[in-house]
Amino acid sequence: MSLQEAVSSLNTLKSQSMKSITWNGESLILLDQTQLPTEEIYIDCTDWRQVAEAIKKLRVRGAPAIGVAAGYGLILAAREAIASAPDEVTQRANFLEFANILKETRPTAINLAWAIDRIVTNIVFPCDTMVAALPLIEAEAKAIDLEDQRLNEAMAKAGATLFEGKKGIRILTHCNAGALATAGLGTALGVVRELYSQGQLERVYADETRPLLQGARLTAFELHHDGIPVTLLTDNMAAYAMQQGLIDAVIVGADRITTEGDVANKIGTYGVALAAKAHNIPFYVAAPYSTFDFTLQKGSDIPIEMRSPEEVLCFGGIPTAPTDIEVLNPAFDVTPHELVSAIITEEGVLTAPYNKSIADMAKKIIK
Numbered sequence: 103m104s105l106q107e108a109v110s111s112l113n114t115l116k117s118q119s120m121k122s123i124t125w126n127g128e129s130l131i132l133l134d135q136t137q138l139p140t141e142e143i144y145i146d147c148t149d150w151r152q153v154a155e156a157i158k159k160l161r162v163r164g165a166p167a168i169g170v171a172a173g174y175g176l177i178l179a180a181r182e183a184i185a186s187a188p189d190e191v192t193q194r195a196n197f198l199e200f201a202n203i204l205k206e207t208r209p210t211a212i213n214l215a216w217a218i219d220r221i222v223t224n225i226v227f228p229c230d231t232m233v234a235a236l237p238l239i240e241a242e243a244k245a246i247d248l249e250d251q252r253l254n255e256a257m258a259k260a261g262a263t264l265f266e267g268k269k270g271i272r273i274l275t276h277c278n279a280g281a282l283a284t285a286g287l288g289t290a291l292g293v294v295r296e297l298y299s300q301g302q303l304e305r306v307y308a309d310e311t312r313p314l315l316q317g318a319r320l321t322a323f324e325l326h327h328d329g330i331p332v333t334l335l336t337d338n339m340a341a342y343a344m345q346q347g348l349i350d351a352v353i354v355g356a357d358r359i360t361t362e363g364d365v366a367n368k369i370g371t372y373g374v375a376l377a378a379k380a381h382n383i384p385f386y387v388a389a390p391y392s393t394f395d396f397t398l399q400k401g402s403d404i405p406i407e408m409r410s411p412e413e414v415l416c417f418g419g420i421p422t423a424p425t426d427i428e429v430l431n432p433a434f435d436v437t438p439h440e441l442v443s444a445i446i447t448e449e450g451v452l453t454a455p456y457n458k459s460i461a462d463m464a465k466k467i468i469k
């Protein structure tokens with residue numbers, strides 16, 4: 103399939119859902135999310151380094167989406183490794199080096215490491231040669247993609263059970279946990295889409311989510327594209343909207359959830375959770391099993407990505423502050439489990455005590 107054919111098939115697909123990642127058998131086509139909402143530009147990644155750059159620069163972003171993209175990036179990495187040397191030892195060493203570079207592009211979302219480790223451990227290690235592993239890597243990358251689509255659909259149904267029999271629901275969300283952050287309908291926005299399809303949703307209030315505006319540029323774009331009523335807020339309006347009685351529930355995504363239910367998500371989520379608590383508004387997190395870190399108990403141990411000062415000092419290349427001042431730019435914060443009303447997963451809705459409900463979920467998943 104050529105790039106043109108892939109783009110046209112993407113455009114067809116977009117009418118059903120916003121498809122931002124497509125493997126065409128030869129290369130990985132990524133919708134460059136840094137150019138949304140004004141430009142729909144696609145990158146044809148024929149080299150794993152392009153995938154690494156795209157993840158680092160948030161051309162592809164969202165915990166599940168970067169895991170799916172990295173999985174396909176490993177196909178490109180394996181092809182290069184095989185061509186790089188005649189002997190298996192060097193080929194394998196080069197592949198593992200490339201895989202580590204991909205894994206280190208972003209530290210917080212566990213899905214990135216989860217996808218890479220799944221392919222390296224379950225596919226590459228058991229194979230005698232990289233040549234034998236190559237088709238199996240491609241099959242596993244596709245399996246991760248298709249699995250995320252299925253998990254999104256299951257989460258959407260599970261999340262909707264929290265609103266059984268309710269109408270006129272108004273949801274506040276933060277950042278983008280939609281189709282652009284996953285391989286399917288989205289996590290938080292998957293629940294939103296399900297409620298909308300059942301005629302239960304009145305409106306989504308979307309935080310713009312500074313500094314990179316994933317809410318304004320991506321969530322508002324997705325929901326408007328799908329005809330779902332959306333009101334855009336600046337981040338400092340979320341508490342006001344709750345105080346004015348405009349919000350019935352908050353639903354956000356996640357980048358890493360610990361065994362105690364502490365949740366790392368886009369910076370600003372913790373403040374939204376505090377405001378929701380103060381206004382007795384349920385605060386829900388939607389995430390697939392691939393976002394849970396079953397090795398980590400405390401949210402304080404989650405590595406938080408610190409990004410460049412330029413993202414705060416400028417927008418669209420236009421300075422919005424003196425450019426020679428100190429900047430704090432954590433990409434994520436951690437919401438303690440005490441502020442989380444429930445965690446929506448493909449296995450159903452988890453409630454406190456999370457150390458028990460997450461452990462029970464893990465038993466079902468980790469065979």
Ligand SMILES: CSC[C@H]1O[C@H](OP(=O)(O)O)[C@H](O)[C@@H]1O
Pocket residue numbers: 160163164165166276277278279280283284288289290316354355356357367368369433
């Ligand atoms: C489906 S969860 C997506 C999750 O990832 C986002 O972060 P980023 O845009 O930096 O990749 C944000 O935390 C979302 O909630």
